[in-house]
Amino acid sequence: MQSSIEAKHYFSRELLAWYNLYKRDLPWRRHRNPYYIWVSEIMLQQTRVDTVIPYFHRFIDRFPTIEALADAPEEDVLKSWEGLGYYSRARNLQSAAREVKEQYGGEVPATKKEISGLKGVGPYTAGAVLSIAYNQPEPAVDGNVMRVLSRYFLIEEDIMKGSTRAFMEGLVVELIPEGEASNFNQALMELGALVCTPKSPQCLTCPVMAHCAGRIAGMEESLPVKTKAKPPRPEYRSVAIIEGTGANAGKVIVRQRPAEGLLARMWELPHILAPQQAALAGADDPVQMDMLRGAMHEEGIAMVPDDFVMEADHIFSHIHWHLRVYRCASKLPDNTSLPESYRYIEEKDMDELAFPNVFIRILRAYFKEILIT
Known part of the structure; x- marks a missing residue:
């Protein structure tokens, strides 16, 4: 496992420079509205970006505020979600919106304890909203991020284990440059989505290729280590x-x-x-x-x-x-x-x-x- 200070600094510096040049123009990146970012993160779970974009626009048009979502009939929310699947996400999102309306005056909480207490908000979603919307140095570790970290730092532990995720969350906190939490976490996600892909990673176009320990070891396609899920x-x-x-x-x-x-x-x-x-x-x-x-x-x-x-x-x-x-x-x-x-x-x-x-x-x-x- 590689974790030298030099490798970390290089990773953070080059990744941010690449992101600032090549980041995609996505609708939820055009503002820091925590509600919009929260909706986008829930939609993006287990769903491709290209699929989410039109749903995001329709959903925000229909429910432009926390209050609008909280007060809507559930049938309307499910209809707006139709086609995205995993409908418990929509129900939990509306339940959490009602909590935000009642307990926080319609403002998405800006503390880890409060936002993590909302229904359906796990560690990843909490970290994503806090870092992207509020620029707080919180980790947002999903599958894309774990794949990037496993390869760059040659982490061979099973990413399905809670201990591995906890280690990676701590590693991300170390990697976030001061004042750059929002851009850095999005850059990590972007690299995993566009370059450090599950199959056939585009190593030659990767901004951190030079110090990627997984590539140097010839293990870029065998990482991350992941226990196979039980088939349905x-x-x-x-x-x-x-x-x-x-x-x-x-x-x-x-x-x-x-x-x-x-x-x-x-x-x-x-x-x-x-x-x-x-x-x-x-x-x-x-x-x-x-x-x-x-x-x-x-x-x-x-x-x-x-x-x-x-x-x-x-x-x-x-x-x-x-x-x-x-x-x-x-x-x-x-x-x-x-x-x-x-x-x-x-x-x-x-x-x-x-x-x-x-x-x-x-x-x-x-x-x-x-x-x-």
Whole structure:
């Protein structure tokens, strides 16, 4: 592990010089508004910058202040977040905004203790907001930063261990030049995102290449050391597109998920968990279709699966959904009220209701076919 004073000074000096010349013009970098920076950091977790930019603009246009976000209906917040995934981030952000409004007069706290006490704000987010918005010498250590530090300082400890993260946080504090916390932490993130990438790092264009111990040792592509995460468990699900009849012709039945748990309060097509052996059967397996019919009947919705439509999948951090989608005929009389949490929708209603990405894809494909025919 390299950690000489000379190597540290070189790293900080050259990295800042490079950042000042080549930093990207990102919307949240055009100001020091801590609320905007906080929103951007939550959005950027597990999401690419190019994907986040249009969402950031729409979100800030819709909720320009902490108070606007705190006072908004949760459904509006989820709809504005639709497509970014990890919806607990949006819920936690709104809960924290309400805390900021009630406890801090709408001003994002500027102390580590206070900001770390907000819902959904972990060490990285706290450090990012404090350093970028308030220029405080706090570390903001994410995957990009750990990769850069592992390579430059030849750190071979597993970055999934808390002790390694703690060591790197201390190292960043040592590296931050006085008065440059905001630019330095952003420069670290920028280097990891653009140059010191996970695969095929662009060493020849790296501003700190000369003293990079990982490159000198020929280990730039094998670092960082990271324990492989457990793969998400597979789940096989049968999905029903239940077509309305009579006055509800051209509409389909959707339902809202429970208030707690995975994808809480979001809308979806009705679906059931199928046995894993269903993966070995064909899409037209009558057992799967009969299970779907029976489950919907128990929910108070009489229907009959007609035919297989498509397959889709969706990967969560811990679950991998394998979906088989069936077009189904409703057997409900026109004047029958749907069970609580169910409703009919047509395509335009999707502009108001928040759906997980996989159901957006399925519904868009379905409505497109209907409109063409």
